[in-house]
Amino acid sequence: MLDVLVIGGGPAGSTAATLLARKGFSVRLLERDKFPRFQIGESLLPYNNDLFDRLGVSDELKRGEYFPKYGAHFVTGDGRTEFTFRFDRILPPEHQRSFQVRRSEFDHLLLRNAAASGVDVREETPVTSVRLENESCFVRVASGEEIEARFVIDGSGHASLLGSRTGKKSDIASLKKIAVFAHYRGVEKPKGRDAGNTTIVVIRDGWFWLIPVTGELMSVGLVVDRDHFVNCGLSAEELLERSIAATPFVAERMKSAGRVTQVYSRKDFSYRVRDLVGKRFALIGDAAGFLDPIFSTGVYMAMKSADIAADAVEARLRKGSMRGLERYERDMTRALGRYFHFISNFYRREFLEVFLQPSNRFGLLHAIVRILAGNVFGAAGDRLKLALFFVLVRIQKRRPVIARPIRWEALPRAASL
Numbered sequence: 428m429l430d431v432l433v434i435g436g437g438p439a440g441s442t443a444a445t446l447l448a449r450k451g452f453s454v455r456l457l458e459r460d461k462f463p464r465f466q467i468g469e470s471l472l473p474y475n476n477d478l479f480d481r482l483g484v485s486d487e488l489k490r491g492e493y494f495p496k497y498g499a500h501f502v503t504g505d506g507r508t509e510f511t512f513r514f515d516r517i518l519p520p521e522h523q524r525s526f527q528v529r530r531s532e533f534d535h536l537l538l539r540n541a542a543a544s545g546v547d548v549r550e551e552t553p554v555t556s557v558r559l560e561n562e563s564c565f566v567r568v569a570s571g572e573e574i575e576a577r578f579v580i581d582g583s584g585h586a587s588l589l590g591s592r593t594g595k596k597s598d599i600a601s602l603k604k605i606a607v608f609a610h611y612r613g614v615e616k617p618k619g620r621d622a623g624n625t626t627i628v629v630i631r632d633g634w635f636w637l638i639p640v641t642g643e644l645m646s647v648g649l650v651v652d653r654d655h656f657v658n659c660g661l662s663a664e665e666l667l668e669r670s671i672a673a674t675p676f677v678a679e680r681m682k683s684a685g686r687v688t689q690v691y692s693r694k695d696f697s698y699r700v701r702d703l704v705g706k707r708f709a710l711i712g713d714a715a716g717f718l719d720p721i722f723s724t725g726v727y728m729a730m731k732s733a734d735i736a737a738d739a740v741e742a743r744l745r746k747g748s749m750r751g752l753e754r755y756e757r758d759m760t761r762a763l764g765r766y767f768h769f770i771s772n773f774y775r776r777e778f779l780e781v782f783l784q785p786s787n788r789f790g791l792l793h794a795i796v797r798i799l800a801g802n803v804f805g806a807a808g809d810r811l812k813l814a815l816f817f818v819l820v821r822i823q824k825r826r827p828v829i830a831r832p833i834r835w836e837a838l839p840r841a842a843s844l
């Protein structure tokens with residue numbers, strides 16, 4: 428019998444599998460697709476760097492074609508209000524830089540690293556069902572084979588195989604969105620270090636991302652309410668291209684750009700899952716829940732959850748203890764909750780006014796940069812500062828005395844017929 432079976436070879440699954448194999452367990456990873464495969468989610472966070480070091484992939488990330496990212500630039504669609512949150516000016520050296528990646532390559536790097544660490548990696552092996560028993564679990568794959576393991580980790584991403592089966596996965600009504608996106612060449616970038624920043628462009632009813640995945644390629648995406656897409660009478664491609672043209676800041680950057688991929692879309696990507704752990708299972712990464720991509724938290728949350736869960740699974744298998752798994756569930760739920768607070772507020776005018784014109788009184792700017800960089804698991808010291816930030820947002824809602832009002836009504840909107 429195997430010790431651990433991991434479902435899914437994305438960043439969550441390959442991280443958990445690698446760490447557990449290195450702890451001496453027999454680990455098999457089952458991945459539905461053949462890598463490299465396309466995936467969205469190209470902008471990483473600096474707090475992931477510690478894990479890249481431990482996994483032994485930092486040198487390859489620095490050597491590769493991956494674009495260094497030193498900050499995140501937020502700007503309104505008319506270009507009038509903007510701010511760059513700079514990791515390299517505010518964070519300690521180990522967190523000053525992150526990476527923009529082509530996910531097909533990045534995920535493949537992590538999966539190869541898992542295999543080199545002793546994981547039995549099986550690609551093109553979709554899991555069709557999981558049966559949890561008292562002493563072990565049985566995982567069935569598409570060929571009909573049933574595999575027994577002492578513990579199963581669900582890293583199946585958005586599919587959340589176990590979460591969906593147990594009915595514990597639910598959509599977040601306030602975040603019913605759709606993203607339409609593609610890669611372009613010839614998009615203008617700022618000079619110097621700022622060239623690698625993620626740029627988030629806020630429009631009245633949504634936002635764009637501009638992520639330089641390589642020196643040449645720019646990932647450009649638009650996120651709007653799903654209802655807008657349903658009612659706008661445009662195809663995904665028309666919605667993306669017409670909204671680009673209607674948004675002065677983006678149109679200016681893209682005046683000489685050409686699209687080099689099809690336009691992809693993803694909808695209803697925000698959901699929560701209850702019951703992340705049991706005696707024989709743990710859900711990690713997107714399988715444990717995913718929120719709106721506005722702060723590029725997905726890959727970091729996937730890998731960090733895998734890291735914490737791997738320690739908890741070790742304690743479970745060696746000592747029979749559930750404490751680590753229960754702590755993992757608590758920590759993961761709390762971290763997702765912290766981001767949820769930021770994300771749900773991001774769609775409010777008063778939040779944006781304060782966020783885009785931040786003050787560093789009481790260390791508020793530094794606390795925001797840390798949370799944007801991924802400091803959500805051990806952020807006790809910043810909790811008070813962030814609470815104060817939200818007090819300022821509430822004051823701004825009543826009277827705009829904290830920050831200059833944005834000319835909201837004049838901001839561009841997503842295109843429609």
Ligand SMILES: Cc1cc2nc3c(=O)[nH]c(=O)nc-3n(C[C@H](O)[C@H](O)[C@H](O)COP(=O)(O)OP(=O)(O)OC[C@H]3O[C@@H](n4cnc5c(N)ncnc54)[C@H](O)[C@@H]3O)c2cc1C
Nearest residue numbers: 435437438439459468469470554584606712713720725726
């Ligand atoms: C529009 C959008 C933009 C985003 N932008 C960003 C960003 O800029 N930065 C960021 O960090 N994150 C971003 N994300 C989130 C990011 O894509 C995910 O959080 C991340 O990929 C999660 O990793 P994971 O390993 O949990 O899941 P995945 O990467 O989805 O990997 C899951 C794997 O499981 C496999 N699988 C699924 N079902 C089965 C099965 N039955 N059997 C076997 N294998 C299976 C899949 O083939 C897949 O390879 C974005 C998400 C969206 C929707």
